[in-house]
Amino acid sequence: MQTPKIIILGAGYGGLITSRQLEKTLRNGEAEVTLINKHDYHYISTQLHKTGAGTASDEKITLHIPELLKTDKIQFKKGTVQGVDNTAKKVFLESGEIIDYDYLMIGLGFDVSTFGIPGVEENAFKIKSFRSTKAIYNHILRQFAAYKEDLDPSRLTFAVAGAGFTGIEMIGELIEAMPKLCLQYDIPVSATRIINIEASATVLPGFDKEAIHFTESYLKKNGVELMTSTKILECSPTSIILDNGEELQLRTLIWSGGVRGNTLLEKMDLPISKGRILIDKFLRVKGMENVFCIGDAALFMKDEGTPLPPTAQVAIQQAEVCGPNIVASLRGEQLKTFEYHHKGTVASIGNKAAVGKVFGLKINGLFAALMKQVIEARYLFVLGGPGLVIKQFLKVGKPHS
Ligand code: FAD
Ligand code: NAD
Secondary structure, three states: OOOOEEEEEOOOHHHHHHHHHHHHHOOOOOOEEEEEEOOOEEEOHHHHHHHHHOOOOHHHHEEEHHHHOOOOOEEEEEOOEEEEEOOOOEEEEOOOOEEEOOEEEEOOOEEEOOOOOOOHHHHOEEOOOHHHHHHHHHHHHHHHHHHHHHOOHHHHEEEEEOOOHHHHHHHHHHHHHHHHHHHHHOOOHHHOEEEEEOOOOOOOOOOOHHHHHHHHHHHHHOOOEEEOOOOEEEEOOOEEEEOOOOEEEOOEEEEOOOEEEOHHHHHHOOOEEOOEEEEOOOOEEOOOOOEEEOHHHEEOEOOOOOEOOOOHHHHHHHHHHHHHHHHHHHHOOOOOOOOOOOOEEEEEOOOOOEEEEEOOEEEEEHHHHHHHHHHHHHHHHHHHHHHHHHHHHHOOOOOOO
């Protein structure tokens, strides 16, 4: 019998931690495992807002994937997935290469939802990947440089669409970045504007009242113009139109209006809902025995019929079960049912403040910011053990601004 082939698509939290689990669980020579990812680096997606504002160095946000794989049980292949044929059990790469599999794990993550709002896809900046957030920072630098020439106030007007967790974390970094950029370009801070536009009545819709109150006060205290109950209807390269009839002149709209599954998933002929692949209690694609899917690409329904949110916390917990379940499948053993345990949520507002709820305890301010750092360190620990936590901590975290 031939050695079974396991292919993992995507080296986000889901794909990498599944790989680590396979390294631990598989016996030598029991299966051939290949992890495929667009780039040879993993980006820490929970910190992408920092890349967008230039408040963390590239070295802090990206990790070289081959270094994260501890054994030669997993082969890494840099490649962009173009499609999958589930009948022929083949993965197609943009390079033209075709890869066979016996077991497939889809961890291709998220795309940004722009809801067909005119001009957003073409003109707004997205918090989606390391490259997309790097593009935000480079654009901001260009606006500062150009302002020195033309003094056009639209260049230093920065708007963030959405005040969900991503929007608030992005705003928090902009608050920290502005004074440093102003110093660098010798421009008064008063020439800059940060605007946060949210369709719902409050920031962090649906979250705790205390957290909402703390966040709104913190933003206002730091000069952010908060526009709640306001929808963005259109975006051009130099302005946005709001549903209150206002047109704001600006050249930077950072879109954090929501996420969906990777659009590539729609081409895979798999059961899909709201852009995400429907999976069963064992994390297999509904109706399939050899294809697994986890993280933001997957839609896992809780017993009461609500889906789990697209978070790193969910992706990590799923990966810890997915790896052993793939091995159980190939050994013909009983698979484990996935159960999610919510530990809490903490959103940073820059380095010095955060809001959240951890193990039922509401926290905000500096203590919450420290807790957020502990959570980020834990993610690193799960990815690469204590060595990686120390290595990342020791990296000269020289921010870009
Ligand atoms: P991803 O992390 O998106 O990984 C997908 C991988 O697939 C990437 O490596 C990508 O390069 C690769 N890929 C995509 N397309 C292709 C292709 N065609 N071919 C090959 N490779 C491909 N969640 C939390 O729980 N806590 C937080 O504090 C938190 N903070 C966040 C902050 C921000 C700014 C953002 C944007 C999200 C945050 N989240 C947080 C959500 C969290 O980042 C995601 O839920 C998590 O990254 C999902 O992991 P994943 O492995 O499913 O996908
Ligand atoms: P989201 O869907 O939670 O928030 C998007 C926000 O944009 C909503 O509040 C929505 O009302 C607003 N919006 C949509 N269209 C708009 C428009 N036209 N004009 C103005 N506002 C508009 O999306 P997100 O914040 O990107 O979060 C995605 C997922 O990632 C969530 O599951 C979240 O929990 C997770 N996440 C977690 C953290 C954390 O735990 N610290 C950080 C970031 C993201």
